[in-house]
Amino acid sequence: MVESSGFQLGVVGSLALSVASSVSIVICNKALMSTLGFPFATTLTSWHLLVTFCTLHVAQRLRFFESKSIDTKTVVLFGLLNGTSVGFLNLSLGFNSIGFYQASSMTKLAIIPFTVLLETLFLKKTFSHSIKLALLLLLLGVGIASVTDLNLNLLGSIVSVLAIATTCISQIMTNTIQKRLKVSSTQLLYQSSPYQASILVATGPFVDRMLTGQNVFAYDYKPLVLAFIVLSCLIAVSVNFSTFLVIGVTSPVTYQVLGHLKTCLILSIGYIMLHDPFTSRNIAGILVAIFGMALYSYFSVQESKKKSANDTLLISQMAKETAPLFADQKS
Secondary structure (H helix, E strand, O other), X not given: OHHHHHHHHXXXXXXXXXXXXXXXXXXXXXXXXXXXXXXXXXXXXXXXXXXXXXXXXXXXXXXXXXXXXXXXXXXXXXXXXXXXXXXXXXXXXXXXXXOHHHHHHHHHXXXXXXXXXXXXXXXXXXXXXXXXHHHHHHHHHHHHHHOOOOOOOHHHHHHHHHHHHHHHHHHHHHHHHHHHOOOOHHHHHHHHHHXXXXXXXXXXXXXXXXXXXXXXXXXXXXXXHHHHHHHHHHHHHHXXXXXXXXXXXXXXXXXXXXXXXXXXXXXXXXXXXXXXXXXXXXHHHHHHHHHHHHHHXXXXXXXXXXXXXXXXXXXXXXXXXXXXXXXXXHO
């Protein structure tokens, strides 16, 4: 019972850390890109991963966690896939004619159903009708709140599909690798972050040049811009760590549900603190999304309790069946 309570507190803590760090980095990056005019999102992400690796390396040397060897082929493939998904996500935002935020929301909306499809087909995971209804309400709400224009082009659509596919597969692999190889989120992130960073360091300047028409190496790095870049990288350590942590202790679908909660929070904070435009449609969409999230959480908890009760009953029945055998052996 105590172990179960500790696990639940760990899940709540990881979810809270993920929400807080993600909302913080969005606000920081919005100031960096919109206010200070630093548009190089892919290159910035590569710096995030480099700082994350360096931080974890120092933590490992100080024995805050124990490094665990993972099959090289697995960790390289996983790291490169994660890095590629980030590149495709940024490209999809640039190639589609809709606004940056709307394109991001469209891509995120497609990730949940695609993840459910992949887990159903390849991992034989089942989702109840209640869970599917809750996810449908959630997606509907986020769509109402954030998507205003659906003008996609062929190239943009292809890149978006690649972004969705690589993101879903990498998130499923995050959960699967941690459970199958019995590695912690910290150990997996430490092993894979150099490979994620390497592909973005190599491709980031070219992707950003293609999207912005500017050269990251020719940018005028003023002290305030550098300060926000450093702050963004420090927050990113928490974002990357909490992402692996949440997917490891819950599931890729739950992580995406949490991502839409962040979307609603960012919309609300943008209106309250940054005075972004806000309409009755935004409010209605956020309310529908929150209702969908509440239903998803409720049904997930109920199904988890039911599964736990069934497991306990099964163990009890097995104990009763084996008890006479031990009695016979003693006699």
